[in-house]
Amino acid sequence: MLSLALRTSRTALNAYRSRGIHAPASLNAVTETDLAHFASILAPSSVISSLAPVNSPTDELDPFNQDWMGRFKGNANTVLKPKTVQEVSQIVKWCNERRIGIVPQGGNTGLVGGSVPIGNELVLSLANMNKVRSFDPVAGILVADAGCILQALTDYVAPLDHVMPLDLGAKGSCQIGGNVATNAGGLRLLRYGSLHGSVLGLEVVLPDGTILDQLTTLRKDNTGYDLKQLFIGAEGTLGIITAVSILTPPAPQATSNVILALPHFDNVLPLFQTVKRDLSEILSAFEFLDRTAYDLAVKHGQGKALDESEVEGAQCFVLVETSGGRREHDEEKLNDLLEKLLEADEPLINTGVVSQNPSQFESIWGLREGVTEAISKEGKAYKYDISVPVATFKDCVDATRDHLESKGLMRPDAVKYVVGYGHCGDGNLHLNVCAAAYTQEIADALEPFIYELVQKHRGSVSAEHGIGAMKTHALHYSKDAVSIGLMKQIKGIFDPNGIMNPGKVLE
Amino acid sequence: MLSLALRTSRTALNAYRSRGIHAPASLNAVTETDLAHFASILAPSSVISSLAPVNSPTDELDPFNQDWMGRFKGNANTVLKPKTVQEVSQIVKWCNERRIGIVPQGGNTGLVGGSVPIGNELVLSLANMNKVRSFDPVAGILVADAGCILQALTDYVAPLDHVMPLDLGAKGSCQIGGNVATNAGGLRLLRYGSLHGSVLGLEVVLPDGTILDQLTTLRKDNTGYDLKQLFIGAEGTLGIITAVSILTPPAPQATSNVILALPHFDNVLPLFQTVKRDLSEILSAFEFLDRTAYDLAVKHGQGKALDESEVEGAQCFVLVETSGGRREHDEEKLNDLLEKLLEADEPLINTGVVSQNPSQFESIWGLREGVTEAISKEGKAYKYDISVPVATFKDCVDATRDHLESKGLMRPDAVKYVVGYGHCGDGNLHLNVCAAAYTQEIADALEPFIYELVQKHRGSVSAEHGIGAMKTHALHYSKDAVSIGLMKQIKGIFDPNGIMNPGKVLE
Ligand SMILES: Cc1cc2nc3c(=O)[nH]c(=O)nc-3n(C[C@H](O)[C@H](O)[C@H](O)COP(=O)(O)OP(=O)(O)OC[C@H]3O[C@@H](n4cnc5c(N)ncnc54)[C@H](O)[C@@H]3O)c2cc1C
Ligand SMILES: Cc1cc2nc3c(=O)[nH]c(=O)nc-3n(C[C@H](O)[C@H](O)[C@H](O)COP(=O)(O)OP(=O)(O)OC[C@H]3O[C@@H](n4cnc5c(N)ncnc54)[C@H](O)[C@@H]3O)c2cc1C
Structure with missing residues (x-):
C-alpha cells in the first residue's frame, strides 16, 4: 500500500513558501570543514554529501530531501547515518557549536512535512541504528534502536507471542523512533x-x-517529572530519539471482522455503544466510512463485501474488528451481537457481513484501508486529519461540501468529492477533499474554513499526523496562547540555539 | 481499609527534620492582610485560619497539616477551599505576588509527605470542587472537578456501564486530582x-x-507538545489541577480470581508467561505474596482460601484476577488454565483455589489486600515501594533480610519480618520491613542500602507513591543528573518563584 512515488505539487510548495517558512538566518549550512569533521567520526558509508571530497550525486540526496507526499522539498547538502548513540551525540554537539540545523529523519513517511529540511539543514537519518537491544518475553518489554522499522519489530515479536501496540499503513517504512516522535496513532x-x-x-x-x-x-x-513524555509527539524538535523501550501486548489468538451498513448516520453512536458493551475487551477497531468513501473504495476495487442490493439506501458503513484469546468465544460474541442487531425492533443496521476466513477478513479491511488509494486515483486530495466529536462527523463533511458548493467549487473540474472516513472509535475523522487538481482557489476555500469548524467543536486540527512544517500556522486553532507560550519556553530549555528541526511544530 | 488514625512517629519526624527540609526563606507566611484578601474573594465556609478575625481552633487545621501515615506535620495557619477555578486562580495569583508557598491538597492520602506543608505554607484544598462536569456514555469520557473522590466517580460511572481506569485502597478518600498529581497506579x-x-x-x-x-x-x-503529561505525577509542584478529563473503559460483566501456591519463587516468571498467554485480554491482575506476607495475612484473619496442608512447602503465592465480557467464557478459560497447570508433568504450582462466588472472591483478595493491615498489627513498618525486575523480587527481599541479619538486627525486639508482596504484573514490589519500633539504627541499616539495591537493578525508588518530601534525597538513585537538571529547569519555567509545593519532589 505504501508507494514512494514523489508527486510534487507546485501549488502546495508555493503555499508553503508563501507562508514564509524558512530556516532561521542564524543557522549555518554544512561546509567542507564540517564534513571533514563528520568524516573523522563516522564510517564512510554513513556519510552522503554533495560537498567535496564526498561528492555524492544529487539523486542520492533526493530521497532524504523530499517528503512522502511530494509536497515538501528540502535542500540538505549532507545526510549522516550514524550507527551508535555516541556518534549521534558527537554530530549533534558539533552542530550545536557550529549552529547547524538538524532534521532527524526516520522512515520519512510523515504526512506534514516534518521529516525534510525547510532549507539547508543537515539530515540525520536513523536508518543505520536498527538493532533490537533486548526483549523480555515475560513482561513483553522490547528495547530497540530508534531506526528499527515498525514491520521488522512486528515480525520480531510475533514468534514470541506478542504484537506491537501500534499498526499503521506505513509500517513497512516508518521507524519506531519516528512513530514515537510523531506519537503515531493508527489502527x-x-x-x-x-x-x-x-x-x-x-x-x-x-x-x-x-x-x-x-x-x-x-x-x-x-x-520526578516524566520527561520522556515531552519527546513523544515533539516531532524531533527537542532532541533525537535513539532508542525506545515499549510495552508489547500478548498476541491475540484470533481476529475477526464485520462490515455493517447503516441506514442513517444517527445510528453510528448507538451502534458504537452497543458494540462496546457487547464485545467489551475483544473490540479492537470501530472504523467509519461515509457513503462516498465506501462507493469510491468499491469503484476502485478495494475489497468487496456487501451485496449491492443490500446496501441500497445505506448512508454509511462501520467496520468492527475483534481480537481475542479464543476463536470460538470471540465468534460467539460477534454472532450474538449481529443477531441482536438484525432482530431488533428498530434495527440500527441494514445488513452486515462477517468474515469467514482470512481472505474475507482482508477484503473487509480492504474496503476501509483502500479509501486513501481510491481517492488518489480519482484526483488530488486535500487531506485533513482531525479530531471532532463523533456525533459531528457527518456535519463536518456536509458543512465542508455545502461551503464548497456555495463557492461554486463542487463541479467535476474543481472539487469532485468530499469524503469522510476514519477511526470512529477514537473520534478521528479523515476529511478528504478530492479535486481535479490542486488550486489556490480550493485551498483558500478550505482554509481557514475547516480549521474554524474544528475549533468550533473544540477539536484537534491534527489528530495523529502532527504539525510538522505544514500546520504551524494552524496550531492556534487547537492550542491557546498560554499553551503555545509554554511550548516555546520548553523548546528554549532544550534547544536554546534552535538547531533541532527548525521551523517545525512552533513558528 | 482506610484508617485516618494519625500515628506520629517521632523518629520519622526527626529524620525528616535532620535532612534539613524546610520552606525556603524567600517565602512568606500568610498574614492577616492576606487573610482579609482571601475573605474578600471566598465564601466564609471556604476559609479556615488560626489568624484573626477567623480564629479557627487548631483542631480544624490539624487534619490538613498531618499526613496519613502521621509521619509528616506541617504548620499552615490557613486552609482555603475554593469552589471554582476562578477562585483558585485568584488565590494563586495573590500568593505568587506575595511569595506565599502553596500546598495543593486532595484527599491527603499520599504516602510520601507531599500533601502537607513542610513549614507554614498555605494549604489549598480541592475538597469543595467536587462536581462531575460531563460524561459521554458513548465514548466513555468523564470530565470532573479535581476534588471528586475516586469512589464517588466509580459510583457515578457504574450505572452507566463504565469503570474508572484506576482503583486503589485509598479510593474512599483520595481525589481524582490527587490521583493524577501522583500518577497513581493501583490495582x-x-x-x-x-x-x-x-x-x-x-x-x-x-x-x-x-x-x-x-x-x-x-x-x-x-x-504540539503534550503539556498535560508534565502535571501527571508532578505532585503539585508545577500547578494546581482543577479538572480532569479521563477515559473510562466499559465495565466488565464478570470478574473472577484464583489464588495459587508455588513451590519455588523461580516458577513465578514462567507462570506469569503462561497466564498472560492463556488469559490474554481478560487478565486483570497478577499479584505476588511471599510466604511471610501470606502467613501474616492468614495469621491476622485477612481472608482465607487455602488448606494448610496443601500449602506446606509453598515458597510464595500468586493471585490472578480475570475480568471480561461474559462469565461462562471467562470461567472456561480460567478452569482450562488451572487444569493445565495442575496436570503438567512438572507443575508450576502446588495447588490453587478459584473463587466460586462473590464472598470467596472478596476473601481471596482479602489475603492480598490485607497484608498492609497485618503488618501494621505486627509492628512498625518501613515501607519501600520499588520497581525492580520481577526475577529479582525474591533476591531483593532476601538481600535486605541478610543485610539486617549481618547487622544483628533480625531479632524480635528489632526487625521482626522482612516481607515482599506487590503488583507482580507491573514489576512493582512492596518491600516492607516490620520492626518492633522505628529506630535510627534500623533506618540507617535500610538506607541507602535498599536504594542502592534498586539502583543496581536499574529500578525505581518509587514505583507509584512518588517522591513528596520523603524521598527528594533518593531521587538520584533512579534519575541521573541530566534528568534532574532538566526537571529543575522545567520547574523554573512554571514556577520561577518556587511557591508551588516547596520542598517536594526536587530538593
Ligand atoms: C501510507 C501511510 C499511512 C499512514 N498511517 C498513519 C496512521 O494510521 N496513523 C498515524 O499516526 N500516522 C500515519 N502515517 C504518518 C506516518 O507514517 C507516521 O507519522 C510515522 O509515525 C512516521 O514515522 P517515520 O519513521 O516515517 O518518521 P519521519 O517521517 O521520518 O519523521 C516524522 C517526524 O518525526 C521526526 N523524527 C523521525 N525520527 C525521529 C527520531 N528518531 N528522533 C526524533 N525525531 C524523529 C522527524 O523529524 C519528523 O518531524 C501514515 C503515513 C503513510 C505514508
Ligand atoms: C490505604 C492506601 C492505599 C493506597 N494505595 C495506593 C496504590 O495502590 N497505588 C498508588 O499509586 N497509591 C496508593 N496510595 C497513595 C495515595 O492514595 C495516592 O497517591 C493518591 O493518588 C493520592 O490522592 P489524594 O487525593 O489523597 O492526594 P493527596 O495525598 O492530597 O496529595 C498527594 C500529592 O498530590 C498533590 N495534589 C493533590 N491534589 C492535587 C491537585 N488537585 N493539583 C495538584 N496537586 C495535587 C499534593 O500536593 C501531593 O503532593 C495509597 C494510599 C493509602 C492511604
Missing part, C-alpha cells in the same frame, strides 16, 4: 491506547549532544 | 495502563494564576 489505538501509555523509556540525544538516558524497562516509575 | 494498571494514557485533558491553574485550559475530550490530539 490499534482503540485497543492498546496511545504511545504515551505504552512507551516505557527513551534514550534521547539532546540538542547540545548530551545523552539523556531514560531507557528504563519499568512499567511504574514515579520519580 | 488496575495491568489491565488499563497508566494515567499517562488514560488522562485526556487537564485544567490547571499555573503558579502565576493563569488558567491553562487543556481540558479536551479528544482521544487523539497531536498539536
Whole structure:
C-alpha cells in the first residue's frame, strides 16, 4: 500500500513558501570543514554529501530531501547515518557549536512535512541504528534502536507471542523512533491506547549532544517529572530519539471482522455503544466510512463485501474488528451481537457481513484501508486529519461540501468529492477533499474554513499526523496562547540555539 | 481499609527534620492582610485560619497539616477551599505576588509527605470542587472537578456501564486530582495502563494564576507538545489541577480470581508467561505474596482460601484476577488454565483455589489486600515501594533480610519480618520491613542500602507513591543528573518563584 512515488505539487510548495517558512538566518549550512569533521567520526558509508571530497550525486540526496507526499522539498547538502548513540551525540554537539540545523529523519513517511529540511539543514537519518537491544518475553518489554522499522519489530515479536501496540499503513517504512516522535496513532489505538501509555523509556540525544538516558524497562516509575513524555509527539524538535523501550501486548489468538451498513448516520453512536458493551475487551477497531468513501473504495476495487442490493439506501458503513484469546468465544460474541442487531425492533443496521476466513477478513479491511488509494486515483486530495466529536462527523463533511458548493467549487473540474472516513472509535475523522487538481482557489476555500469548524467543536486540527512544517500556522486553532507560550519556553530549555528541526511544530 | 488514625512517629519526624527540609526563606507566611484578601474573594465556609478575625481552633487545621501515615506535620495557619477555578486562580495569583508557598491538597492520602506543608505554607484544598462536569456514555469520557473522590466517580460511572481506569485502597478518600498529581497506579494498571494514557485533558491553574485550559475530550490530539503529561505525577509542584478529563473503559460483566501456591519463587516468571498467554485480554491482575506476607495475612484473619496442608512447602503465592465480557467464557478459560497447570508433568504450582462466588472472591483478595493491615498489627513498618525486575523480587527481599541479619538486627525486639508482596504484573514490589519500633539504627541499616539495591537493578525508588518530601534525597538513585537538571529547569519555567509545593519532589 505504501508507494514512494514523489508527486510534487507546485501549488502546495508555493503555499508553503508563501507562508514564509524558512530556516532561521542564524543557522549555518554544512561546509567542507564540517564534513571533514563528520568524516573523522563516522564510517564512510554513513556519510552522503554533495560537498567535496564526498561528492555524492544529487539523486542520492533526493530521497532524504523530499517528503512522502511530494509536497515538501528540502535542500540538505549532507545526510549522516550514524550507527551508535555516541556518534549521534558527537554530530549533534558539533552542530550545536557550529549552529547547524538538524532534521532527524526516520522512515520519512510523515504526512506534514516534518521529516525534510525547510532549507539547508543537515539530515540525520536513523536508518543505520536498527538493532533490537533486548526483549523480555515475560513482561513483553522490547528495547530497540530508534531506526528499527515498525514491520521488522512486528515480525520480531510475533514468534514470541506478542504484537506491537501500534499498526499503521506505513509500517513497512516508518521507524519506531519516528512513530514515537510523531506519537503515531493508527489502527490499534482503540485497543492498546496511545504511545504515551505504552512507551516505557527513551534514550534521547539532546540538542547540545548530551545523552539523556531514560531507557528504563519499568512499567511504574514515579520519580520526578516524566520527561520522556515531552519527546513523544515533539516531532524531533527537542532532541533525537535513539532508542525506545515499549510495552508489547500478548498476541491475540484470533481476529475477526464485520462490515455493517447503516441506514442513517444517527445510528453510528448507538451502534458504537452497543458494540462496546457487547464485545467489551475483544473490540479492537470501530472504523467509519461515509457513503462516498465506501462507493469510491468499491469503484476502485478495494475489497468487496456487501451485496449491492443490500446496501441500497445505506448512508454509511462501520467496520468492527475483534481480537481475542479464543476463536470460538470471540465468534460467539460477534454472532450474538449481529443477531441482536438484525432482530431488533428498530434495527440500527441494514445488513452486515462477517468474515469467514482470512481472505474475507482482508477484503473487509480492504474496503476501509483502500479509501486513501481510491481517492488518489480519482484526483488530488486535500487531506485533513482531525479530531471532532463523533456525533459531528457527518456535519463536518456536509458543512465542508455545502461551503464548497456555495463557492461554486463542487463541479467535476474543481472539487469532485468530499469524503469522510476514519477511526470512529477514537473520534478521528479523515476529511478528504478530492479535486481535479490542486488550486489556490480550493485551498483558500478550505482554509481557514475547516480549521474554524474544528475549533468550533473544540477539536484537534491534527489528530495523529502532527504539525510538522505544514500546520504551524494552524496550531492556534487547537492550542491557546498560554499553551503555545509554554511550548516555546520548553523548546528554549532544550534547544536554546534552535538547531533541532527548525521551523517545525512552533513558528 | 482506610484508617485516618494519625500515628506520629517521632523518629520519622526527626529524620525528616535532620535532612534539613524546610520552606525556603524567600517565602512568606500568610498574614492577616492576606487573610482579609482571601475573605474578600471566598465564601466564609471556604476559609479556615488560626489568624484573626477567623480564629479557627487548631483542631480544624490539624487534619490538613498531618499526613496519613502521621509521619509528616506541617504548620499552615490557613486552609482555603475554593469552589471554582476562578477562585483558585485568584488565590494563586495573590500568593505568587506575595511569595506565599502553596500546598495543593486532595484527599491527603499520599504516602510520601507531599500533601502537607513542610513549614507554614498555605494549604489549598480541592475538597469543595467536587462536581462531575460531563460524561459521554458513548465514548466513555468523564470530565470532573479535581476534588471528586475516586469512589464517588466509580459510583457515578457504574450505572452507566463504565469503570474508572484506576482503583486503589485509598479510593474512599483520595481525589481524582490527587490521583493524577501522583500518577497513581493501583490495582488496575495491568489491565488499563497508566494515567499517562488514560488522562485526556487537564485544567490547571499555573503558579502565576493563569488558567491553562487543556481540558479536551479528544482521544487523539497531536498539536504540539503534550503539556498535560508534565502535571501527571508532578505532585503539585508545577500547578494546581482543577479538572480532569479521563477515559473510562466499559465495565466488565464478570470478574473472577484464583489464588495459587508455588513451590519455588523461580516458577513465578514462567507462570506469569503462561497466564498472560492463556488469559490474554481478560487478565486483570497478577499479584505476588511471599510466604511471610501470606502467613501474616492468614495469621491476622485477612481472608482465607487455602488448606494448610496443601500449602506446606509453598515458597510464595500468586493471585490472578480475570475480568471480561461474559462469565461462562471467562470461567472456561480460567478452569482450562488451572487444569493445565495442575496436570503438567512438572507443575508450576502446588495447588490453587478459584473463587466460586462473590464472598470467596472478596476473601481471596482479602489475603492480598490485607497484608498492609497485618503488618501494621505486627509492628512498625518501613515501607519501600520499588520497581525492580520481577526475577529479582525474591533476591531483593532476601538481600535486605541478610543485610539486617549481618547487622544483628533480625531479632524480635528489632526487625521482626522482612516481607515482599506487590503488583507482580507491573514489576512493582512492596518491600516492607516490620520492626518492633522505628529506630535510627534500623533506618540507617535500610538506607541507602535498599536504594542502592534498586539502583543496581536499574529500578525505581518509587514505583507509584512518588517522591513528596520523603524521598527528594533518593531521587538520584533512579534519575541521573541530566534528568534532574532538566526537571529543575522545567520547574523554573512554571514556577520561577518556587511557591508551588516547596520542598517536594526536587530538593
Ligand atoms: C501510507 C501511510 C499511512 C499512514 N498511517 C498513519 C496512521 O494510521 N496513523 C498515524 O499516526 N500516522 C500515519 N502515517 C504518518 C506516518 O507514517 C507516521 O507519522 C510515522 O509515525 C512516521 O514515522 P517515520 O519513521 O516515517 O518518521 P519521519 O517521517 O521520518 O519523521 C516524522 C517526524 O518525526 C521526526 N523524527 C523521525 N525520527 C525521529 C527520531 N528518531 N528522533 C526524533 N525525531 C524523529 C522527524 O523529524 C519528523 O518531524 C501514515 C503515513 C503513510 C505514508
Ligand atoms: C490505604 C492506601 C492505599 C493506597 N494505595 C495506593 C496504590 O495502590 N497505588 C498508588 O499509586 N497509591 C496508593 N496510595 C497513595 C495515595 O492514595 C495516592 O497517591 C493518591 O493518588 C493520592 O490522592 P489524594 O487525593 O489523597 O492526594 P493527596 O495525598 O492530597 O496529595 C498527594 C500529592 O498530590 C498533590 N495534589 C493533590 N491534589 C492535587 C491537585 N488537585 N493539583 C495538584 N496537586 C495535587 C499534593 O500536593 C501531593 O503532593 C495509597 C494510599 C493509602 C492511604
